[in-house]
Amino acid sequence: MKVVGLTGSIGMGKSTTAAMFAACGAPVYDADAAVHELYAAGGGAVETIGAAFPDAVVDGAIDRARLSQIVVGHPDRLKQLETIVHPLVAGHRQGFFATAVESGADLVILDVPLLFETGGDRAMDAVVVVSAPADLQRERVLARPGMAPAKLDAILARQLPDAEKRARADFVVDTSQGLEAARTQVETIVKTLRAPGWTSTRPKTDKA
Numbered sequence: 001m002k003v004v005g006l007t008g009s010i011g012m013g014k015s016t017t018a019a020m021f022a023a024c025g026a027p028v029y030d031a032d033a034a035v036h037e038l039y040a041a042g043g044g045a046v047e048t049i050g051a052a053f054p055d056a057v058v059d060g061a062i063d064r065a066r067l068s069q070i071v072v073g074h075p076d077r078l079k080q081l082e083t084i085v086h087p088l089v090a091g092h093r094q095g096f097f098a099t100a101v102e103s104g105a106d107l108v109i110l111d112v113p114l115l116f117e118t119g120g121d122r123a124m125d126a127v128v129v130v131s132a133p134a135d136l137q138r139e140r141v142l143a144r145p146g147m148a149p150a151k152l153d154a155i156l157a158r159q160l161p162d163a164e165k166r167a168r169a170d171f172v173v174d175t176s177q178g179l180e181a182a183r184t185q186v187e188t189i190v191k192t193l194r195a196p197g198w199t200s201t202r203p204k205t206d207k208a
Contacts, residue, residue, distance in 0.1 A: 001100065002107040002193055003123070007115035008130030009159045010152070011141035013175035013182065017130045018111045020186040028109040029096045034089050039064060044092075048084050053077070065146075072154050086118065107193055116160045116168060126193060126200050129169035131162055132176040170202045 006021065006028075008014040015030075022028045038045035039062035049067070050057040056067040071077040093110070100108045109128075112120055121127050132140075141152050166172050171189045175182050192198060 001105055002125040004107055004109050004193065005115045005121055005124035005127045006109050006111045006130070007113060007121075007127065007165065009137065009162050009165070010113075010155050011137040012130040012132050012162070013140075013173075014111065014113070014130040016179070017128075017173050017175065017182060017186060018109060020183050021109045021190065023183075024187060024190040026107050026109050026190060027096070027100045027103070027105050028111055029093055031089055031093075031110065031112045034092045035085065038085070038088050038092070044088050045085055049081070052080055052084065072158075078158070082118070107190075114159070116165055117158070121168065124200075126170045127168065127202060128171045128173060128189060129162075129165045130173045130175060131166055132174065134162070136176055137162075168202060170200050 004021075004026070006014065006018055008017075018028045018030065035045075037043055039049075040046075041060040043061070046057065046060065046062055049062055053067060053070050056062050056070055058066065067081070071081050097108070110120075110124070112118075115121050115124075115127065138152065141147055142149065171185075171192075173182055173185045173189070
């Protein structure tokens with residue numbers, strides 16, 4: 001079973017692309033959805049994060065907006081948060097793998113926003129980067145409720161530049177040409193990954 005990392009900066013269309021992989025029969029693990037589950041009331045991350053960042057807890061759950069305000073722009077706090085959350089997500093992911101193996105899946109997709117930034121790409125059999133021109137990316141993100149240029153810039157500062165992500169990928173899905181064009185790219189990638197003997201030739205680098 002090939003393990004494929006799917007990543008891309010904010011506003012590139014990664015969630016839509018992940019759904020296209022799922023439509024091709026590849027089980028998709030959504031790391032962000034896993035974090036939502038861990039942050040919800042009764043979730044596995046609430047107690048530990050609450051001890052580290054008490055102001056982030058609202059009605060027994062982690063308020064992601066408040067948590068973001070606390071850690072964004074503070075590398076030490078962000079590192080502390082990652083130290084808490086990443087092991088919890090890894091444990092959650094093991095259940096997904098077990099189900100995929102039982103179902104006989106030949107490849108699985110791990111939808112991980114910060115794949116390169118956390119060094120997770122080194123464990124992948126293949127990496128797919130979702131990309132679009134910077135002006136289109138900003139247009140998409142700034143159209144979201146509650147988003148502002150300064151907030152977007154802070155988020156982008158945490159993420160590896162798109163050009164570097166593309167350079168380190170096995171495959172790139174360009175979402176700037178519409179849904180059908182993106183779907184065709186995804187179908188081609190899945191066919192390539194399922195071909196006998198395919199192996200990655202992407203450059204291996206240290207953690208960003």
